[in-house]
Amino acid sequence: MSEIYVNSYIKGEWQINETKKIPFLSPIDGSKLSQVTQSDICSKEILAFSRKEGIESLQELNFHQRAKIIKQVAILLDKNKEALYNLSYLTGATLKDSYLDIDGGIGTLRVLASKVRKEMGENYIDIDGETEMLSRNGTFLGKHIFSPLKGVAIHINAFNFPIWGMLEKLSCSLLAGVPTIIKASASTSFLTQACIKIITESNLLPKASIQFIPGNLNNLLDFLNVQDVVSFTGSAETGIKIRANPNLIKKSIKFIAEQDSLNSCILGQDVTPGKLEWDLFLKEVVNEITSKAGQKCTAIRRIFVPEEVLKDTIEALREKLKKIKVGDPHDPKINMGPLVSSSQKNDVLKKVSLLSEETKLMIGSDNFENDKKFKGTAFVEPMLMYCSEPKSSNLVHDIEVFGPAAAIFGYKNYSEVLDLVKRGQGSLVSSIFSADLEAIKILSLGLASFNGRIYINNKDSMHESTGHGSPLPHMKHGGPGRAGNSEELGGIRGIYNYMHRTAIQGSPNALSKITETWIEGSDTLDPKVHPFKKSFNSLKIGDTLISKTKEISMNDISHFAEFTGDKFYAHMDEEAAKQNPFFPGRVAHGYLLVSFAAGLFVDPDPGPVLANTGLRNLSFQKPVSPGDKIKVQLTVKNKKRRTDTYGEVSWFVKLENQEKDTVAKYELLTMNAYSL
Ligand code: NDP
Numbered sequence: 001m002s003e004i005y006v007n008s009y010i011k012g013e014w015q016i017n018e019t020k021k022i023p024f025l026s027p028i029d030g031s032k033l034s035q036v037t038q039s040d041i042c043s044k045e046i047l048a049f050s051r052k053e054g055i056e057s058l059q060e061l062n063f064h065q066r067a068k069i070i071k072q073v074a075i076l077l078d079k080n081k082e083a084l085y086n087l088s089y090l091t092g093a094t095l096k097d098s099y100l101d102i103d104g105g106i107g108t109l110r111v112l113a114s115k116v117r118k119e120m121g122e123n124y125i126d127i128d129g130e131t132e133m134l135s136r137n138g139t140f141l142g143k144h145i146f147s148p149l150k151g152v153a154i155h156i157n158a159f160n161f162p163i164w165g166m167l168e169k170l171s172c173s174l175l176a177g178v179p180t181i182i183k184a185s186a187s188t189s190f191l192t193q194a195c196i197k198i199i200t201e202s203n204l205l206p207k208a209s210i211q212f213i214p215g216n217l218n219n220l221l222d223f224l225n226v227q228d229v230v231s232f233t234g235s236a237e238t239g240i241k242i243r244a245n246p247n248l249i250k251k252s253i254k255f256i257a258e259q260d261s262l263n264s265c266i267l268g269q270d271v272t273p274g275k276l277e278w279d280l281f282l283k284e285v286v287n288e289i290t291s292k293a294g295q296k297c298t299a300i301r302r303i304f305v306p307e308e309v310l311k312d313t314i315e316a317l318r319e320k321l322k323k324i325k326v327g328d329p330h331d332p333k334i335n336m337g338p339l340v341s342s343s344q345k346n347d348v349l350k351k352v353s354l355l356s357e358e359t360k361l362m363i364g365s366d367n368f369e370n371d372k373k374f375k376g377t378a379f380v381e382p383m384l385m386y387c388s389e390p391k392s393s394n395l396v397h398d399i400e401v402f403g404p405a406a407a408i409f410g411y412k413n414y415s416e417v418l419d420l421v422k423r424g425q426g427s428l429v430s431s432i433f434s435a436d437l438e439a440i441k442i443l444s445l446g447l448a449s450f451n452g453r454i455y456i457n458n459k460d461s462m463h464e465s466t467g468h469g470s471p472l473p474h475m476k477h478g479g480p481g482r483a484g485n486s487e488e489l490g491g492i493r494g495i496y497n498y499m500h501r502t503a504i505q506g507s508p509n510a511l512s513k514i515t516e517t518w519i520e521g522s523d524t525l526d527p528k529v530h531p532f533k534k535s536f537n538s539l540k541i542g543d544t545l546i547s548k549t550k551e552i553s554m555n556d557i558s559h560f561a562e563f564t565g566d567k568f569y570a571h572m573d574e575e576a577a578k579q580n581p582f583f584p585g586r587v588a589h590g591y592l593l594v595s596f597a598a599g600l601f602v603d604p605d606p607g608p609v610l611a612n613t614g615l616r617n618l619s620f621q622k623p624v625s626p627g628d629k630i631k632v633q634l635t636v637k638n639k640k641r642r643t644d645t646y647g648e649v650s651w652f653v654k655l656e657n658q659e660k661d662t663v664a665k666y667e668l669l670t671m672n673a674y675s676l
Contacts, residue, residue, distance in 0.1 A: 003032050004087075004190040008039040009200060009212035011049045015039040022215060024187055027092040027338040027345075027378035028328050036186045036214045043220035046181065046211060050152040053208035054179025059148055061206065062124050064641060066175050067116040072204050074109035080198050081106065084163065084191065091162065091188045092337040092378060094329040097292045100470070105167035105195075108489070111473040112171045115491050122640050124148075124177075126492075127515050128501055138521045143511050146499040148177035151227030153498055154220065156242065158233040159185035159340050160295040160402075162192040168473070168489060169231050174209060176498035178229070181211045181220070185234070187341050189214030221245045224253050229498055231256040233297065236482055256497055257484030258297060258477070260400045262424035265300040265468060266417055266443060268434025273312045276459045281433035282313075284457070285406065286320045288469050289382050290336045294404035295344070298429050298469040301400060303408040304417045310410035314386060317408070318363045321382045338378035339403055345378045348403035352383060358393040359385035359407055384408060390420050397423035414439065418446040426481020431455040431468040452479035452487070518542045518637045518652060531636065532603035536647045536672040539636050547600035547632040549658075552588050554626040560592040587623040593630065593664050594618070597655055601634040608673040610646055618666040622657065629658040637667065646673050 020038035088098040132142035153173035157165040173180045184192035239259040271277040288300035329337030364383030383405040390409040411417040435458040471477035476490030508521030524544035569576040577583045633654045641647040651668040
């Protein structure tokens with residue numbers, strides 16, 4: 001196979017400069033694999049292109065428009081993934097490994113695009129939390145908003161996930177509206193390049209959304225500004241170097257880091273050989289050691305098992321690891337490919353050798369070269385190291401072997417295991433295999449502040465559980481301390497990395513205008529016709545209906561109780577109700593009030609309102625007694641497009657009694673057709 005040239009994609013064009021090249025060899029057979037070229041375009045020009053063209057082209061779109069594009073990119077990559085799988089083998093990945101990288105990346109785009117359309121407004125800013133009452137009469141309120149940074153995202157990615165690593169960061173920055181410069185790790189950048197080519201050739205992304213640098217960043221970080229963000233994945237050593245860049249420090253430039261992590265796996269004391277959880281645990285440990293040849297930031301590095309089952313566990317793991325077939329990942333019978341490069345192999349073997357001071361190799365060889373067919377390649381065997389003195393050992397809690405190797409320890413009790421896990425100084429993930437809920441709680445809460453994620457598996461979850469090592473787009477990825485102390489993904493939380501939160505204080509009208517969401521206390525609009533007769537497109541934020549008044553009778557309450565079967569004493573028994581501190585006597589059911597409210601505001605005829613899809617934040621604030629009169633305010637709070645034909649309208653609903661006291665409040669959701 002001829003060498004693959006990897007070029008930069010800068011200022012909307014592929015830059016070919018063969019004078020500066022870095023060569024890379026195949027990890028499978030040591031042949032020439034790729035040449036990474038370095039562009040001569042200066043950093044200021046690269047940044048200026050993203051700033052001048054990218055910010056505007058992305059930020060003139062709202063969240064939903066950007067989400068639509070990201071979904072289309074996912075569909076496009078899905079159609080082209082066979083070509084990516086073929087290249088992925090050359091990084092040393094088996095097809096199963098590629099599913100994690102390629103399908104995992106595409107899935108992340110899909111999930112985040114969908115979550116943005118469901119959870120964020122069709123807007124240019126996002127609202128964070130509820131309105132804060134800052135004044136007695138409600139004329140001065142507070143609201144937090146997130147707005148996109150007017151800057152550039154610099155993504156510095158690790159070699160191990162050339163597609164997922166790029167897409168998990170890129171989806172968030174682009175959804176936020178921030179143009180991105182992707183610095184791929186040179187060794188596997190040929191695969192990232194193939195993905196970028198598919199995306200750029202489709203012209204799906206707005207102008208200048210992305211630039212791609214597979215080689216050196218040169219002095220680019222020195223020219224970043226206060227609105228820029230650097231998001232890094234890689235070794236703690238590089239992380240420290242980048243974090244210490246004087247320009248980043250001087251301007252307090254946001255720095256997100258996912259770096260070294262000594263992730264743990266704990267077998268509960270309730271689990272003995274032969275139990276379901278025992279099998280789940282063994283399977284997971286072997287999978288974590290061998291998938292991607294252990295080159296996963298989330299892979300299990302430290303295994304903790306009760307002392308009583310330590311011997312059996314080591315034996316069972318040895319048996320399973322013995323069966324792992326190491327070889328050319330193109331061969332479907334192979335379970336584990338090589339490491340990414342011979343330098344990574346040297347790094348792994350050096351670290352295993354350092355750890356030999358404190359551990360004994362139970363399976364695997366740190367000298368795989370004896371087998372001739374692996375000479376000059378990046379293959380290593382899966383390795384299990386046993387540490388008999390976890391408390392007095394230090395290196396095992398400090399050195400991350402970024403390959404198919406993990407250390408195993410015996411523990412006496414949960415307090416000891418908690419102390420040992422914490423010596424990793426902060427991890428991306430720890431897993432617990434146990435069916436004992438008390439133990440699960442003790443371990444989870446004991447470990448929470450030292451871990452980004454806690455993964456629990458047992459017989460209840462085993463059929464649908466996604467695995468220790470899989471960061472999911474819905475859940476936060478990132479750990480405290482040495483793991484980088486940052487957060488990525490976590491649904492729309494990851495998008496906020498590229499936005500700034502501002503506290504806005506002012507009148508209800510000012511806040512409604514800024515957020516494009518009607519806030520209680522703001523002016524209302526007269527829709528002239530019943531708002532249920534107006535299409536989604538013609539409804540205006542603030543359109544309000546004030547209903548007629550309805551008197552609630554004792555007969556209504558008794559009838560509702562008989563009809564529904566809800567004969568709770570507060571509605572049925574005058575004396576008992578009076579004893580209750582909340583009620584003056586028999587009162588109307590809250591659900592009766594909500595039902596009467598619908599009767600007061602609904603327009604019965606077929607029209608643009610297609611369905612009532614739910615209520616949010618329903619609160620009953622004052623009891624309603626027989627003889628009280630209620631009326632309803634129905635106001636359009638917000639609108640979100642959903643499909644090609646209809647969108648979601650959220651309505652502010654308030655029920656007042658004859659004294660103008662609020663008796664109930666909620667948000668009503670309906671699906672409304674765009675046109676009549
Ligand atoms: P590195 O930290 O060496 O590199 C990560 C990224 O940073 C790469 O894109 C690299 O580019 C880039 N880079 C390196 N130096 C600089 C610099 N001075 N300025 C700007 N960018 C820079 O990690 P690797 O990907 O090579 O992996 C090496 C080790 O990192 C692994 O063996 C493992 O221990 C650890 N690692 C940990 C991860 C985790 O989250 N736990 C994830 C991945 C790696 P280039 O590759 O082109 O030099």
